[in-house]
Amino acid sequence: MANKTMVEIRWHGRGGQGAKMACLLLAEVAGQVGKFVQGFPEYGPERMGAPITAYNRISDTRCPVHSNIYTPDYVVVLDETLLDSVDVTHGLRDGGAIIVNTPSSGEVIRPKLRGYTGALYTLDARHLSEEILGRNFPNTALLAAVVKVSGVLELEAFLEHIEASFRKKFATKPQVIAGNLEILRKASEEVMQG
Amino acid sequence: MKTALSGNEAVAYAMKQINPDVMGAFPITPSTEIPEYFAQYVADGVVTTEFVTTESEHSSMSVCIAASAAGARSVCATSSCGLALMHEMLYVAASSRLPIVLACVNRALSGPININNDHSDSMGSRDAGWIQIYAENNQEAYDNFIMSFLIGETPQVRLPVMACMDGFITSHAVENIELLDTEVVQGFVGTYEPEHYLLKKENPLAVGPYDLSAFYMEHKVMQAEAIRASKARILQVAENLAAISGRHYGLIECHQMEDAELALVLIGSSAGTAKASVDELRQMGQKVGLVKVRVFRPFPAEELAEALYHTKAVAVLDKAESFSGCGGPLFAETRSALYDLPQRPQLINLVYGLGGRDFTTESARSVFERLAQIAETGETGPRYAHMGQRTRGSAT
Amino acid sequence: MIRAQDIHENTPWEDLSPGGEIYEPGTALAFDTGTWRTNTPVLYRELCKHCMLCVPFCPDSAIPVKDGKRLDFDFMHCKGCGICKTVCPFQAIEMNLGGEVK
Numbered sequence: 277m278a279n280k281t282m283v284e285i286r287w288h289g290r291g292g293q294g295a296k297m298a299c300l301l302l303a304e305v306a307g308q309v310g311k312f313v314q315g316f317p318e319y320g321p322e323r324m325g326a327p328i329t330a331y332n333r334i335s336d337t338r339c340p341v342h343s344n345i346y347t348p349d350y351v352v353v354l355d356e357t358l359l360d361s362v363d364v365t366h367g368l369r370d371g372g373a374i375i376v377n378t379p380s381s382g383e384v385i386r387p388k389l390r391g392y393t394g395a396l397y398t399l400d401a402r403h404l405s406e407e408i409l410g411r412n413f414p415n416t417a418l419l420a421a422v423v424k425v426s427g428v429l430e431l432e433a434f435l436e437h438i439e440a441s442f443r444k445k446f447a448t449k450p451q452v453i454a455g456n457l458e459i460l461r462k463a464s465e466e467v468m469q470g
Numbered sequence: 471m472k473t474a475l476s477g478n479e480a481v482a483y484a485m486k487q488i489n490p491d492v493m494g495a496f497p498i499t500p501s502t503e504i505p506e507y508f509a510q511y512v513a514d515g516v517v518t519t520e521f522v523t524t525e526s527e528h529s530s531m532s533v534c535i536a537a538s539a540a541g542a543r544s545v546c547a548t549s550s551c552g553l554a555l556m557h558e559m560l561y562v563a564a565s566s567r568l569p570i571v572l573a574c575v576n577r578a579l580s581g582p583i584n585i586n587n588d589h590s591d592s593m594g595s596r597d598a599g600w601i602q603i604y605a606e607n608n609q610e611a612y613d614n615f616i617m618s619f620l621i622g623e624t625p626q627v628r629l630p631v632m633a634c635m636d637g638f639i640t641s642h643a644v645e646n647i648e649l650l651d652t653e654v655v656q657g658f659v660g661t662y663e664p665e666h667y668l669l670k671k672e673n674p675l676a677v678g679p680y681d682l683s684a685f686y687m688e689h690k691v692m693q694a695e696a697i698r699a700s701k702a703r704i705l706q707v708a709e710n711l712a713a714i715s716g717r718h719y720g721l722i723e724c725h726q727m728e729d730a731e732l733a734l735v736l737i738g739s740s741a742g743t744a745k746a747s748v749d750e751l752r753q754m755g756q757k758v759g760l761v762k763v764r765v766f767r768p769f770p771a772e773e774l775a776e777a778l779y780h781t782k783a784v785a786v787l788d789k790a791e792s793f794s795g796c797g798g799p800l801f802a803e804t805r806s807a808l809y810d811l812p813q814r815p816q817l818i819n820l821v822y823g824l825g826g827r828d829f830t831t832e833s834a835r836s837v838f839e840r841l842a843q844i845a846e847t848g849e850t851g852p853r854y855a856h857m858g859q860r861t862r863g864s865a866t
Numbered sequence: 867m868i869r870a871q872d873i874h875e876n877t878p879w880e881d882l883s884p885g886g887e888i889y890e891p892g893t894a895l896a897f898d899t900g901t902w903r904t905n906t907p908v909l910y911r912e913l914c915k916h917c918m919l920c921v922p923f924c925p926d927s928a929i930p931v932k933d934g935k936r937l938d939f940d941f942m943h944c945k946g947c948g949i950c951k952t953v954c955p956f957q958a959i960e961m962n963l964g965g966e967v968k
Contacts (some may be wrong), residue, residue: 300476303644307474315474316643318584338646342607342639342744342828495926595906613905628884666867666887674891689886696884 282335284345285429289362292324294415298352299330301441302419306429308437312338327362334428348428352418353377359385365392373465375421375467377401377414381434382470397425399467408462409455416456417463424464431464477605477640481547481573481633481646482507482750487655488619489517490571491542491662496552497586501638503546503574503586508640531559531570538568538659539668539677541861543619544605544669546570550577553591562628563750565693566678569622569662570630572600573615576789577637585828587637589737593790599693601700602767604737606723607647608763612633612713616650619659620707622631623797627700629693636739645842654714678754681761697768704765717841721770723762726752730759732841733778733815735804736787737763740822740829747834758838763800771807778808781815782845785837789823797821797854814843819854827858871896899926903946903965907939913958914952920950941967 281428285302289295296317303315314333320326328344331345349372353364356378365374373395382396389396396443401414438460442453477485479780482504485493495505499691505521512521520537524530527548534544547680548556553574563570578584579591592602601621605611618631635641650658666675681689701721708719725745734744741762751758765768778784786805788798797805801819808814820837823829837857844850867875868881870893875936882887916936928944932938962968 300644302475307472307646313474314643314645316639328700339605340633340745341831342636342643342739343828344834346830366667369770373544565885567887570922672887676888676891677885679886679888684875685873685877685882685886688877688911689884691879692882721936739917 281337281351282333282339283426284348285332285350285352285422285426285428286348287352288346288362289328289415290296290324290344291326291328292356293354294413295328295352295354296330297445298354298389298415298419299332300315301416301438302332302334302423304441305334305434305437306334308440309429309433311429312336314339318344327358346447348372349466350375350422352422354414354418356380356420359388360378361391366395368392368394370394373425375399375418375425377402377418377468382468385470393413395469397421397467397469399463400438401463404466405461406457407414408459409452417459420460420463424467435460471651474644475608475641475647475649476503476533476644477608477611477635478503478508478575478642480608481615481635481717482511483649484544484615484655486511486517487650487652488543488545488616488659490545492520492522492533492537492544492560494522494530494544494546495522496527496530496548498527498549498552500577500587500641501547501549501552501566503641504573504575506576508794516838527555528559530569531556531563531572534570534572535566535568536561538563538570539566539667540669541662542662543623543662544568544570544574544649545572546571547575549575550579550585550591553595554776557595557597559729560595560598560600562678565689567628567693567696568630569619569628571615571622571801572630572632574632575637575641576634581755584825585637587639587739588822588823588824588826589634590705590791592632592634593792595632596742596767596799597655599629599768600698601627601629601697601704603631603633603704603767604763605633605635605640605725605763606739606742606764608635608640608643609826610719611640611751612647613715613719614764616655616659616762617704617707617711617719619662620710621661621700621704622729624700624703625665627696627703629696629700639700639739642831646716648715649716658710658714658838668798674754687735691858699700700792701765701768704768719764720773721763721768722750722773722777722857723760723764725762726759727761727777728759729757730780731757731845732838733758733781733784733785734760734834734837735774735778735784735800736760737766737789737800738785740834743829743831744834750831751835756838758841766800769807771803774804774807775835778809778815783841784818784821785841786817786835788821791821791824793797802852803824814847816850817853818844818850821855822857829858833858884941896918899945900943901965903941903944904918905946905948905961905963906941906965906967907950908942908956908960908962908968909938910960914920915956915958917955919953919955923953925949934947
């Protein structure tokens with residue numbers, strides 16, 4: 277790519293899981309901390325449960341490129357079942373990493389990654405979300421995980437700025453803000469390499 | 471204010487800052503978010519706009535036409551089939567010389583049905599008499615939208631303006647953006663004060679009369695003169711915007727064109743992607759450049775001729791088919807613009823990106839490779855072709 | 867600002883109004899459509915009861931009314947359609963051949 281300092285992230289999820297929202301939230305927060313950002317979804321069939329992809333570019337200079345991302349530095353998978361149907365590590369760069377939402381260990385997940393040998397992280401985002409919010413919204417947990425793993429933003433600065441974004445996003449249901457902040461913090465601690 | 475917004479959010483925010491009198495609203499992907507965000511502003515009472523929900527796009531444009539004739543600053547947003555359903559009313563707006571501003575979020579026009587980006591919708595309306603300005607990114611979408619009012623409302627112009635951005639690629643992508651202060655925007659656009667309007671009781675008015683053949687031709691000449699006059703006005707308004715924003719816009723944008731031998735001509739978000747390729751190839755010593763067409767109506771013919779006359783080979787990239795069998799709309803007009811030059815570059819046309827087919831830095835590089843060959847051999851090969859499609863016997 | 871009465875078939879485009887706007891109301895009044903008539907109504911005043919049925923039926927508003935009484939036809943705008951004759955319950959209106967007012 278034109279800019280070597282740029283970090284490119286690809287999100288895989290299913291319609292309704294919040295991959296797009298996490299992606300746009302990351303762009304918003306990264307923008308607030310002074311980065312140049314892009315966050316954009318790729319729309320397929322607009323249905324709950326259909327596989328969807330979303331992308332982030334984060335860098336120190338404005339990126340003029342407006343294509344999809346084919347060689348990401350990081351891949352985030354919000355739904356483990358996608359591993360069977362989508363080649364999620366396709367184009368993943370050397371030195372990058374994939375983060376999978378799963379209760380399983382890396383040893384269980386790696387054989388599903390079609391020969392991928394790079395870094396793999398896992399996080400039980402569903403469990404975290406259900407424990408704290410009582411519902412399965414894996415996106416915020418994985419957002420914290422990718423910030424931690426990629427180091428694209430300082431974790432503390434990220435947590436500080438995202439609160440303001442949450443206040444805007446959850447203006448009509450402020451009761452979920454504290455829970456989401458707790459999820460972010462726990463997720464950044466619990467994401468593990470495997 | 472520096473922030474990060476999607477293209478749709480940026481345009482809705484510009485609308486909020488401008489606080490137009492009337493919005494005719496009907497939703498269609500990918501422009502739906504614009505009336506959606508704006509409806510929230512209306513509900514919150516932060517704008518005083520009369521938000522008129524209608525039963526179709528034919529009606530939302532009709533609302534704008536009636537409101538504009540009545541003397542109201544009127545806005546609208548649509549995409550694809552919505553723009554097609556407005557088609558008749560687009561002509562009425564333009565020929566009645568009503569400076570409505572329409573945010574067109576470009577999407578493929580059926581069929582087969584597709585929600586993703588290309589320019590077939592607004593290119594299908596290119597001869598309706600509207601000024602058309604295309605954005606490369608969210609910043610341009612915001613700036614173009616704000617400038618549109620001053621351009622269209624100028625007495626010697628008095629034409630509606632379509633401020634276009636690429637559906638999803640720009641409309642749904644969150645990117646950094648610099649917003650102007652609301653007072654600055656309001657000072658910039660001022661209040662809409664047409665000389666004649668239906669609700670001006672001192673001066674009753676009839677709008678849209680039946681035009682006999684003894685007068686129709688004359689009114690069309692007036693319209694043609696108005697769109698010609700809009701060119702200077704577009705540049706003047708851009709200068710005024712530069713004074714308050716530091717951002718400079720022309721009818722076209724030349725990137726690395728000073729000594730370029732090979733060049734692309736294209737519209738919209740792909741121009742950004744291609745700029746990255748141009749910069750990369752420049753670092754390798756290749757004399758390449760590109761011309762982004764920002765304003766398609768009026769067509770910047772002289773400007774393109776000047777930008778391209780010293781080049782050797784040029785590829786015009788069309789994000790719309792016109793099914794002429796010999797090239798897309800941008801190609802036809804660019805080629806025509808170069809015809810009067812004493813020496814012309816070799817020109818080819820590639821139709822690309824239809825229905826959301828992605829255009830990457832590699833795509834742009836591959837076009838430059840072909841141009842290099844043409845410049846070297848003088849052989850153009852097929853002048854009109856498509857790119858990015860799967861073709862039997864060739865690797866994807 | 868050009869006035870409707872000054873617009874004619876020799877007006878150059880530079881002098882016309884944008885979009886063909888007309889900057890005054892009721893300009894149809896000045897338009898002599900009476901010349902289109904091929905039949906002409908005649909009012910027999912002695913039979914007319916001023917019931918006013920003919921007035922709203924006239925498609926060209928060519929029957930003036932004053933102080934509750936209908937007046938003679940406005941022949942500048944009457945196109946001679948004969949609807950007034952058809953609706954008149956008192957046979958107070960007849961149609962003559964030709965456009966001339968007798």
